[in-house]
Amino acid sequence: MFIKDFLIAHRIDLSVGTSLELAVDELFTNIIRHQPIVKDPVVISLKKEDNQIVLCLKTSGVDDFDPRQVPEPDFNSPLRELKPGGLGVYLVRRVIDDLQYEYCPEKRESIITLVKKLET
Numbered sequence: 001m002f003i004k005d006f007l008i009a010h011r012i013d014l015s016v017g018t019s020l021e022l023a024v025d026e027l028f029t030n031i032i033r034h035q036p037i038v039k040d041p042v043v044i045s046l047k048k049e050d051n052q053i054v055l056c057l058k059t060s061g062v063d064d065f066d067p068r069q070v071p072e073p074d075f076n077s078p079l080r081e082l083k084p085g086g087l088g089v090y091l092v093r094r095v096i097d098d099l100q101y102e103y104c105p106e107k108r109e110s111i112i113t114l115v116k117k118l119e120t
Contacts, residue, residue: 012048022095023114040060062109
């Protein structure tokens with residue numbers, strides 16, 4: 001809901017929200033599912049810069065997990081040979097224009113930054 005409110009406030013076409021909501025949902029779910037314990041809140045921020053939207057997910061007290069390193073699924077393999085996992089990150093890469101990742105081992109803090117370009 002906060003993405004839709006942001007888009008309305010900035011007079012951005014609501015169709016952009018579908019990509020952002022899918023990306024946030026998938027990455028947030030991965031943080032919760034794959035981290036041993038997430039005690040601190042996941043902080044999600046949105047801002048409009050020039051002709052793009054920048055969305056950040058910041059998490060403290062977590063292990064290093066770079067979503068850019070998740071291999072793409074092999075769609076040419078027989079179904080029985082496919083292993084679970086990775087499809088969500090694959091979809092995020094397809095709907096977002098840029099995905100950046102930073103990790104600070106001292107703070108055990110990760111920042112995932114997504115960039116969605118706006119049509120002119």
